[in-house]
Amino acid sequence: MSDGTKAATFEVKRWQTYVPCKTEYLRGESRSKPFVVDVVEGDRVKVWDPTGGQRMGGHRWIALRNLHETGTTKTGKERRTGFRLHCQPPVDPVRQELCGSCFTWAARDQLAISARGFGHSTCIPCMADIEINS
Template sequence: MSADAPPFEVLPQQTYVPCKTDYLWGETRHKPFVVWSVEGDKVKVWDPSGGQRLGGFRWIAIRNLHESGTTKAGKERRTGWRLHSGPPAKGQELCGSCFRWLDRDEFNKTAWTLGHSTCKPCMAEIEERYGKL
Protein backbone atom coordinates (compact mmCIF):
# COMPACT_ATOMS: atom_id res chain seq x y z
CA MET A 1 0.00 0.00 0.00
CA SER A 2 1.42 3.38 -0.95
CA ALA A 3 1.66 6.32 1.42
CA ASP A 4 -1.08 8.11 -0.57
CA ALA A 5 -3.56 5.23 -0.40
CA PRO A 6 -6.47 5.69 2.02
CA PRO A 7 -6.57 3.28 4.97
CA PHE A 8 -8.64 0.14 4.52
CA GLU A 9 -12.14 0.56 5.88
CA VAL A 10 -14.89 -2.02 6.35
CA LEU A 11 -18.20 -0.56 5.14
CA PRO A 12 -21.80 -1.78 4.95
CA GLN A 13 -22.68 -3.53 1.67
CA GLN A 14 -19.11 -4.55 0.85
CA THR A 15 -18.88 -8.21 -0.14
CA TYR A 16 -16.16 -10.54 1.14
CA VAL A 17 -15.00 -13.97 0.03
CA PRO A 18 -12.82 -16.44 1.95
CA CYS A 19 -9.06 -16.00 1.62
CA LYS A 20 -8.74 -19.77 1.75
CA THR A 21 -9.38 -20.91 -1.82
CA ASP A 22 -10.21 -24.55 -1.12
CA TYR A 23 -13.23 -23.88 1.09
CA LEU A 24 -16.43 -25.91 1.05
CA TRP A 25 -19.56 -23.91 0.19
CA GLY A 26 -21.61 -25.87 2.71
CA GLU A 27 -19.48 -24.65 5.61
CA THR A 28 -20.88 -21.44 7.11
CA ARG A 29 -17.49 -20.18 8.22
CA HIS A 30 -16.06 -20.32 4.69
CA LYS A 31 -18.86 -18.71 2.69
CA PRO A 32 -18.98 -15.30 1.00
CA PHE A 33 -21.13 -12.63 2.64
CA VAL A 34 -22.32 -9.02 2.56
CA VAL A 35 -21.45 -6.64 5.41
CA TRP A 36 -24.71 -5.54 7.02
CA SER A 37 -23.34 -3.29 9.77
CA VAL A 38 -20.10 -2.45 11.58
CA GLU A 39 -20.34 -2.22 15.36
CA GLY A 40 -17.01 -1.55 17.08
CA ASP A 41 -14.69 -4.52 16.59
CA LYS A 42 -17.48 -6.76 15.22
CA VAL A 43 -19.24 -6.93 11.88
CA LYS A 44 -22.76 -8.22 11.34
CA VAL A 45 -22.77 -10.08 8.01
CA TRP A 46 -25.52 -11.46 5.82
CA ASP A 47 -25.22 -14.63 3.76
CA PRO A 48 -27.91 -14.82 1.05
CA SER A 49 -27.77 -18.63 1.06
CA GLY A 50 -27.71 -19.05 4.84
CA GLY A 51 -30.56 -19.46 7.26
CA GLN A 52 -33.92 -21.07 6.64
CA ARG A 53 -35.45 -18.49 4.31
CA LEU A 54 -33.78 -15.74 2.29
CA GLY A 55 -30.45 -15.50 4.06
CA GLY A 56 -28.91 -15.64 7.48
CA PHE A 57 -26.98 -13.29 9.74
CA ARG A 58 -23.89 -13.92 11.85
CA TRP A 59 -21.14 -11.93 13.57
CA ILE A 60 -17.47 -11.84 12.56
CA ALA A 61 -14.55 -10.09 14.25
CA ILE A 62 -13.41 -7.13 12.13
CA ARG A 63 -9.78 -8.30 12.45
CA ASN A 64 -10.68 -11.24 10.16
CA LEU A 65 -11.54 -8.96 7.21
CA HIS A 66 -8.72 -7.98 4.86
CA GLU A 67 -8.28 -5.62 1.92
CA SER A 68 -6.62 -8.33 -0.17
CA GLY A 69 -5.90 -12.04 -0.17
CA THR A 70 -2.17 -11.50 0.40
CA THR A 71 -0.20 -10.39 3.44
CA LYS A 72 2.16 -7.38 3.51
CA ALA A 73 4.98 -9.86 2.87
CA GLY A 74 3.23 -11.04 -0.32
CA LYS A 75 2.16 -14.46 0.94
CA GLU A 76 -1.32 -15.83 0.30
CA ARG A 77 -3.61 -15.53 3.32
CA ARG A 78 -4.94 -18.82 4.65
CA THR A 79 -7.52 -17.43 7.06
CA GLY A 80 -10.13 -14.70 7.10
CA TRP A 81 -11.98 -13.02 4.25
CA ARG A 82 -10.83 -10.59 1.57
CA LEU A 83 -12.70 -7.65 0.09
CA HIS A 84 -14.44 -8.70 -3.11
CA SER A 85 -16.83 -5.92 -4.17
CA GLY A 86 -18.74 -2.84 -3.14
CA PRO A 87 -20.23 -0.95 -1.65
CA PRO A 88 -22.54 -0.60 -4.65
CA ALA A 89 -23.13 2.46 -6.77
CA LYS A 90 -26.68 3.78 -6.85
CA GLY A 91 -29.06 1.34 -8.53
CA GLN A 92 -26.68 -1.64 -8.54
CA GLU A 93 -27.80 -5.11 -7.48
CA LEU A 94 -25.94 -8.08 -6.05
CA CYS A 95 -25.31 -11.22 -8.11
CA GLY A 96 -25.82 -14.15 -5.77
CA SER A 97 -23.35 -16.28 -7.73
CA CYS A 98 -20.25 -14.08 -8.09
CA PHE A 99 -21.04 -11.66 -5.22
CA ARG A 100 -20.39 -8.53 -7.28
CA TRP A 101 -22.51 -5.38 -7.39
CA LEU A 102 -23.60 -4.77 -10.99
CA ASP A 103 -25.93 -2.51 -12.97
CA ARG A 104 -29.39 -3.95 -13.61
CA ASP A 105 -28.78 -4.39 -17.36
CA GLU A 106 -25.88 -6.76 -16.59
CA PHE A 107 -28.26 -9.39 -15.17
CA ASN A 108 -29.78 -12.34 -16.97
CA LYS A 109 -32.20 -13.24 -14.17
CA THR A 110 -33.36 -10.74 -11.56
CA ALA A 111 -35.09 -11.55 -8.30
CA TRP A 112 -37.12 -9.47 -5.89
CA THR A 113 -34.72 -10.11 -3.03
CA LEU A 114 -31.10 -9.06 -2.51
CA GLY A 115 -28.46 -11.59 -3.56
CA HIS A 116 -30.75 -13.90 -5.53
CA SER A 117 -30.25 -12.40 -9.01
CA THR A 118 -27.82 -13.92 -11.54
CA CYS A 119 -25.59 -11.87 -13.85
CA LYS A 120 -25.05 -12.75 -17.53
CA PRO A 121 -21.50 -14.20 -17.11
CA CYS A 122 -22.61 -16.40 -14.20
CA MET A 123 -25.71 -17.56 -16.11
CA ALA A 124 -23.53 -18.46 -19.13
CA GLU A 125 -21.24 -20.50 -16.87
CA ILE A 126 -24.21 -22.25 -15.26
CA GLU A 127 -25.74 -23.09 -18.65
CA GLU A 128 -22.40 -24.34 -19.96
CA ARG A 129 -21.99 -26.62 -16.96
CA TYR A 130 -25.61 -27.80 -16.49
CA GLY A 131 -27.36 -27.02 -19.78
CA LYS A 132 -29.85 -24.30 -20.68
CA LEU A 133 -32.31 -23.52 -17.89
Protein backbone atom coordinates (compact mmCIF):
# COMPACT_ATOMS: atom_id res chain seq x y z
CA MET A 1 0.00 0.00 0.00
CA SER A 2 1.26 3.48 -0.76
CA ASP A 3 0.69 4.93 2.71
CA GLY A 4 3.09 2.46 4.35
CA THR A 5 0.41 0.41 6.10
CA LYS A 6 0.04 -3.29 5.57
CA ALA A 7 -3.19 -4.85 4.44
CA ALA A 8 -4.83 -7.03 7.08
CA THR A 9 -3.91 -10.65 6.57
CA PHE A 10 -6.66 -13.19 6.23
CA GLU A 11 -6.94 -15.41 9.30
CA VAL A 12 -8.84 -18.67 9.55
CA LYS A 13 -10.57 -18.90 12.94
CA ARG A 14 -12.73 -21.33 14.86
CA TRP A 15 -16.48 -21.06 14.11
CA GLN A 16 -16.03 -19.33 10.73
CA THR A 17 -18.32 -20.80 8.08
CA TYR A 18 -17.16 -21.59 4.55
CA VAL A 19 -18.98 -22.46 1.33
CA PRO A 20 -17.62 -24.06 -1.86
CA CYS A 21 -16.07 -21.69 -4.39
CA LYS A 22 -17.30 -23.68 -7.36
CA THR A 23 -20.62 -22.50 -8.67
CA GLU A 24 -22.20 -25.87 -9.30
CA TYR A 25 -22.99 -27.94 -6.23
CA LEU A 26 -22.67 -31.67 -6.71
CA ARG A 27 -25.53 -33.36 -4.88
CA GLY A 28 -24.33 -35.86 -2.33
CA GLU A 29 -20.69 -34.86 -2.57
CA SER A 30 -19.86 -34.32 1.09
CA ARG A 31 -16.54 -32.65 0.30
CA SER A 32 -18.40 -29.84 -1.51
CA LYS A 33 -20.75 -28.93 1.31
CA PRO A 34 -20.53 -25.81 3.46
CA PHE A 35 -18.84 -26.36 6.81
CA VAL A 36 -17.78 -24.78 10.10
CA VAL A 37 -14.15 -24.53 11.26
CA ASP A 38 -13.53 -26.43 14.48
CA VAL A 39 -9.73 -26.47 14.90
CA VAL A 40 -6.86 -24.73 13.11
CA GLU A 41 -3.66 -26.72 13.53
CA GLY A 42 -0.62 -25.66 11.52
CA ASP A 43 -1.33 -26.05 7.81
CA ARG A 44 -4.53 -28.03 8.26
CA VAL A 45 -8.02 -27.34 9.54
CA LYS A 46 -10.52 -29.66 11.20
CA VAL A 47 -14.05 -28.87 9.97
CA TRP A 48 -17.55 -30.24 10.56
CA ASP A 49 -20.76 -30.36 8.56
CA PRO A 50 -23.87 -29.68 10.63
CA THR A 51 -26.32 -29.97 7.69
CA GLY A 52 -27.06 -33.67 7.83
CA GLY A 53 -26.67 -36.59 5.53
CA GLN A 54 -24.20 -39.38 6.11
CA ARG A 55 -21.59 -37.09 7.63
CA MET A 56 -23.90 -35.28 10.07
CA GLY A 57 -21.71 -33.74 12.69
CA GLY A 58 -18.78 -35.61 11.22
CA HIS A 59 -15.36 -34.05 11.25
CA ARG A 60 -12.72 -34.11 8.56
CA TRP A 61 -9.36 -32.46 7.99
CA ILE A 62 -8.68 -30.19 5.02
CA ALA A 63 -5.61 -28.24 3.96
CA LEU A 64 -5.48 -24.63 5.16
CA ARG A 65 -4.50 -23.56 1.63
CA ASN A 66 -8.00 -24.54 0.42
CA LEU A 67 -9.66 -21.78 2.48
CA HIS A 68 -9.94 -18.34 0.90
CA GLU A 69 -11.20 -14.96 2.05
CA THR A 70 -13.18 -14.41 -1.15
CA GLY A 71 -14.45 -16.39 -4.12
CA THR A 72 -12.16 -14.53 -6.53
CA THR A 73 -8.43 -14.67 -7.17
CA LYS A 74 -6.06 -11.66 -6.97
CA THR A 75 -6.57 -11.18 -10.71
CA GLY A 76 -10.36 -11.06 -10.28
CA LYS A 77 -11.16 -14.50 -11.72
CA GLU A 78 -13.76 -16.66 -10.03
CA ARG A 79 -12.24 -19.51 -8.02
CA ARG A 80 -13.24 -22.98 -9.16
CA THR A 81 -11.72 -24.89 -6.26
CA GLY A 82 -11.51 -24.54 -2.51
CA PHE A 83 -13.84 -22.78 -0.12
CA ARG A 84 -14.58 -19.10 0.49
CA LEU A 85 -15.35 -17.42 3.79
CA HIS A 86 -19.10 -17.04 4.24
CA CYS A 87 -19.47 -15.81 7.81
CA GLN A 88 -17.20 -14.77 10.67
CA PRO A 89 -17.51 -16.45 14.09
CA PRO A 90 -20.40 -15.44 16.34
CA VAL A 91 -19.92 -12.25 18.32
CA ASP A 92 -21.61 -13.89 21.30
CA PRO A 93 -21.45 -17.71 21.04
CA VAL A 94 -23.79 -18.09 24.01
CA ARG A 95 -26.57 -15.99 22.44
CA GLN A 96 -26.16 -16.87 18.76
CA GLU A 97 -27.05 -19.93 16.72
CA LEU A 98 -26.01 -21.14 13.30
CA CYS A 99 -28.80 -21.15 10.71
CA GLY A 100 -28.70 -24.52 8.96
CA SER A 101 -30.02 -23.00 5.73
CA CYS A 102 -27.79 -19.98 5.11
CA PHE A 103 -24.83 -20.82 7.41
CA THR A 104 -24.94 -17.42 9.07
CA TRP A 105 -24.71 -16.85 12.82
CA ALA A 106 -27.85 -15.13 14.11
CA ALA A 107 -29.03 -13.80 17.47
CA ARG A 108 -31.63 -16.06 19.02
CA ASP A 109 -34.34 -13.40 18.63
CA GLN A 110 -33.66 -13.52 14.86
CA LEU A 111 -34.53 -17.21 14.61
CA ALA A 112 -37.84 -18.50 13.27
CA ILE A 113 -36.99 -21.98 14.56
CA SER A 114 -34.62 -22.48 17.46
CA ALA A 115 -33.34 -26.02 17.85
CA ARG A 116 -30.69 -27.75 19.88
CA GLY A 117 -27.37 -28.16 18.16
CA PHE A 118 -25.54 -25.91 15.73
CA GLY A 119 -26.99 -25.86 12.24
CA HIS A 120 -30.45 -27.10 13.23
CA SER A 121 -32.01 -23.66 13.72
CA THR A 122 -33.54 -21.55 10.93
CA CYS A 123 -33.28 -17.75 10.78
CA ILE A 124 -36.27 -15.54 9.96
CA PRO A 125 -35.13 -14.63 6.39
CA CYS A 126 -34.56 -18.31 5.51
CA MET A 127 -37.94 -19.28 6.97
CA ALA A 128 -39.59 -16.61 4.82
CA ASP A 129 -37.84 -18.05 1.72
CA ILE A 130 -38.94 -21.56 2.69
CA GLU A 131 -42.56 -20.44 3.06
CA ILE A 132 -42.54 -18.54 -0.25
CA ASN A 133 -41.08 -21.50 -2.13
CA SER A 134 -43.38 -24.09 -0.52
